[in-house]
Amino acid sequence: MAISVLQERATDISTTGTTLTLAFSSNITAGSAIHCAGSWGLASGSPTCSDNVNGSYGSALSTFNNSSATQSGTHFNKNNAGAGATTVSFVPPSSDFRGICIREIGGTSGLDAGSGKTNGQTTPGTGAGVIVGTSTTPSAQPGLLSAICMDIKAAHAVAAAAGFTAGLSGASNQWVNIGSLATESLRYTSTAAQQAKFTDSTGGSADSYITASVLYIEAGTVALAGSGATITSGALAPSLSIALTGQGITTAGGILVPSSSIAVGGQRATVTPGTLGVALSTTVTGQGVTAASGSLAPASTLALSGQPASLTGGTVIPAMAAPLSGLISTAALGILTPALSGAIGGQGAILTPGAVAPNTDIALSGQSALSGIGTLSVSGDVTVALTGQMLSLAAGTIIPSSIDTGITQPGPLDWPPDRIADTAFRRKKKRRLREIEQPAHPVDPIRVGALGATPIPPAKTYDFRSLVELSGKSVEASRVEVDQEIARLLVEQQERDDEEAMTLILAALED
Amino acid sequence: MAKTQQISVPLATRSAGTYGPFASGNLPSTLVGYSLDFTNDATWPTDGSNVLTITVEQSNDAGSTWLFDASTTFTASPWHNRQGTVVNTSDWNVQLDNHGSTTRRVRVTFQLLQTAALGVTVSSM
Numbered sequence: 202m203a204i205s206v207l208q209e210r211a212t213d214i215s216t217t218g219t220t221l222t223l224a225f226s227s228n229i230t231a232g233s234a235i236h237c238a239g240s241w242g243l244a245s246g247s248p249t250c251s252d253n254v255n256g257s258y259g260s261a262l263s264t265f266n267n268s269s270a271t272q273s274g275t276h277f278n279k280n281n282a283g284a285g286a287t288t289v290s291f292v293p294p295s296s297d298f299r300g301i302c303i304r305e306i307g308g309t310s311g312l313d314a315g316s317g318k319t320n321g322q323t324t325p326g327t328g329a330g331v332i333v334g335t336s337t338t339p340s341a342q343p344g345l346l347s348a349i350c351m352d353i354k355a356a357h358a359v360a361a362a363a364g365f366t367a368g369l370s371g372a373s374n375q376w377v378n379i380g381s382l383a384t385e386s387l388r389y390t391s392t393a394a395q396q397a398k399f400t401d402s403t404g405g406s407a408d409s410y411i412t413a414s415v416l417y418i419e420a421g422t423v424a425l426a427g428s429g430a431t432i433t434s435g436a437l438a439p440s441l442s443i444a445l446t447g448q449g450i451t452t453a454g455g456i457l458v459p460s461s462s463i464a465v466g467g468q469r470a471t472v473t474p475g476t477l478g479v480a481l482s483t484t485v486t487g488q489g490v491t492a493a494s495g496s497l498a499p500a501s502t503l504a505l506s507g508q509p510a511s512l513t514g515g516t517v518i519p520a521m522a523a524p525l526s527g528l529i530s531t532a533a534l535g536i537l538t539p540a541l542s543g544a545i546g547g548q549g550a551i552l553t554p555g556a557v558a559p560n561t562d563i564a565l566s567g568q569s570a571l572s573g574i575g576t577l578s579v580s581g582d583v584t585v586a587l588t589g590q591m592l593s594l595a596a597g598t599i600i601p602s603s604i605d606t607g608i609t610q611p612g613p614l615d616w617p618p619d620r621i622a623d624t625a626f627r628r629k630k631k632r633r634l635r636e637i638e639q640p641a642h643p644v645d646p647i648r649v650g651a652l653g654a655t656p657i658p659p660a661k662t663y664d665f666r667s668l669v670e671l672s673g674k675s676v677e678a679s680r681v682e683v684d685q686e687i688a689r690l691l692v693e694q695q696e697r698d699d700e701e702a703m704t705l706i707l708a709a710l711e712d
Numbered sequence: 713m714a715k716t717q718q719i720s721v722p723l724a725t726r727s728a729g730t731y732g733p734f735a736s737g738n739l740p741s742t743l744v745g746y747s748l749d750f751t752n753d754a755t756w757p758t759d760g761s762n763v764l765t766i767t768v769e770q771s772n773d774a775g776s777t778w779l780f781d782a783s784t785t786f787t788a789s790p791w792h793n794r795q796g797t798v799v800n801t802s803d804w805n806v807q808l809d810n811h812g813s814t815t816r817r818v819r820v821t822f823q824l825l826q827t828a829a830l831g832v833t834v835s836s837m
Binding site for chain 2 (some may be wrong): 208209210212213214215216217219220221222223224263286295296297299355369375376377378450524
C-alpha cells in the first residue's frame with residue numbers, strides 16, 4: 202500500500218480547560234502512524250498526548266510559542282499504532298482556545314527520525330505558497346510529508362498550495378475559535394528536501410501561522426539506524442537496500458532476514474532463538490556477532506569480522522569464501538562448518554561439544570585451534586595446514602585421513618628407496634655379511650625380537666650359508682643362531698629374490 | 713456554514729452530578745460538523761479547579777448504538793473572547809466526515825464536578 206493519509210479530524214474550543222479528546226471516525230489500521238497537532242492559548246507550557254490504544258506519544262516533535270498572539274502550536278507522533286477504535290487526548294496547560302487535529306498515516310514504516318518541525322510566521326503575505334514549514338531532507342524515499350497549518354489569529358480560509366494533496370480546510374469549519382486550520386500531504390520519491398506550503402489569500406498579510414510538518418517513510422523503505430533495533434517476536438524482513446547500522450541489532454524471538462546488499466554493521470548483531478539469515482554480498486562487521494541458539498547462515502561472500510563471532514547452540518554456516526577473522530570464533534554447541542576456501546584466523550577457534558569439519562583448503566591459523574569434546578575432523582581432501590600455536594583436543598579424535606599429511610616419524614622401515622642405491626649403504630651391507638660369515642659373537646635373539654616381532658627364544662639352528670645359496674649368491678658363512686621368525690623372513694625374501702627387503706632385515710641386526 | 717439548532721439545555725445553576733444524555737434527532741445529510749455554544753453567568757467559579765467534563769457521542773444508525781466522539785474539560789476560570797475580554801459565551805466546534813448519512817445523531821452528557829451555572833445549545837453545521 203502506498204503511503205497516504207487514511208483519515209483525519211479536528212476540533213477546537215474557546216472555553217478555558219485542559220484535556221481535549223477526539224475519536225477517529227473509523228478504526229485505526231494496525232501499523233499506521235498517528236500524527237497529532239495541538240494548540241493552546243498560552244505562549245508557554247509542555248502539553249502531552251496519548252490515546253486509549255497506544256498510550257503516551259512521548260515528547261512533542263517540536264513546539265512553537267507565539268508571544269505576540271499568545272498562542273502556541275505543537276505536534277506529536279505515534280508509530281506502529283495498534284488496531285481499533287482510537288480516541289486521542291491532547292492535554293495542554295489550563296488555557297482557552299484549545300485545538301487538536303489528528304491524522305492516520307497508512308502504509309508507513311514510521312517517522313523519518315528528526316523530521317518533525319514547527320515553523321512560525323507573522324504576516325507572510327497572501328501569495329501562493331508563502332506560508333511554509335521547515336525544509337527537511339528525508340533519509341529515505343518514498344515517503345510522505347504530513348503538514349498542519351494553524352492560523353492562530355483569525356478565521357480565514359487557509360488552503361494547501363498547488364501540488365499538495367489537500368486535507369482539512371477552513372471550508373469544513375476547522376478551528377474557527379482559534380483562527381483557522383488546514384492540512385496537506387505530499388508523497389515524494391526522492392531524497393530532495395521537502396517543505397510544506399499553504400496559501401491564505403485573505404488573511405495572509407494580517408495573521409500569524411504555525412506550520413507543523415513531519416516526514417513518514419513508506420513501508421518497505423526502512424532505515425534502521427537507531428542506537429537499538431530490536432524485534433522481540435515476529436519477523437523483521439526489510440526487502441531491499443537496507444542499512445542496519447544501529448548499535449545493537451537484536452531479534453529475541455524471530456527472524457531478521459535482510460535479503461540483499463545489506464550492511465549489518467552495528468556494534469552487536471544478536472539472534473537469541475531464531476535465525477539470522479543474511480543472503481548475499483553481506484558484510485557482518487559488528488563487534489559481536491552472536492547466535493544464542495539457532496542458525497547464523499550467511500550464504501555467500503561474507504565477511505564475519507567482528508570481535509567475537511559466537512554461536513551458543515546452533516550452526517554457523519558460511520557457505521563460500523568466508524573469512525571468519527574475529528578475535529574469537531566460538532561454537533559452544535553445534536557445528537562450525539566453513540565449506541570452502543575459508544580462512545579461520547581468529548585468535549581462538551573453539552568448538553566445545555561439536556564438530557569442526559572443513560572440507561578443503563582450510564587454514565586454521567589462529568593462536569589456538571581447540572576442540573574440547575568432539576571431533577576435529579580434517580577429512581584430508583587436500584592441503585590442510587594446522588599451524589596455530591596450540592592444536593589441542595581434550596577428548597576425542599584427530600583424524601588425518603592420508604599418509605601424506607606430513608606427520609612423519611623416521612624409523613628403520615621407512616628408508617626411502619633411493620638409499621638402496623647409495624654406495625655407502627652397499628658397503629655397509631657387505632661388511633655386515635662378512636660379520637655374519639665370521640661372527641665375533643652370537644647374535645642376541647632378544648635384540649632381534651626388538652625389531653617388532655614377538656621375541657622368541659632360540660629353538661633351532663639353520664645353515665645360513667645354505668639359505669643364502671638358495672638366493673643364488675656365493676657367500677661363505679658359518680652357522681648362526683637366529684630365531685625362527687627371522688629365518689622364515691629371510692627364506693621368504695630369498696625365494697622372492699627381494700634383495701632390498703633382505704638387506705633391511707640384515708641391517709636391522711646391526712642394532 | 714449555517715448552524716441548525718438540535719438540542720437546547722437552558723442556563724441554570726446546577727449542583728454536582730451527571731446530566732443527560734441529551735440526544736438530537738437525525739442530522740442533515742450535508743453535515744460537516746457540530747457546534748456546542750455554552751453560556752454561563754457571573755457565578756462561574758474562578759479558583760482554577762475542574763468544573764465540568766462534557767462528552768459527545770454519535771450514532772450512525774438513528775440512535776440504536778452510540779460511539780464516543782469527543783470530550784473536554786472546563787476549568788474554573790473566566791471565559792474570554794479573542795481580544796481578551798471576559799465574556800459569558802463560548803463555542804466548541806467539532807468536524808465530522810460528511811457520510812451523506814441521514815441517520816446520524818449526536819448526544820451530549822455533562823458531568824458537573826461542582827455547582828455551576830451552565831446552559832448549552834447543540835447545533836449541526
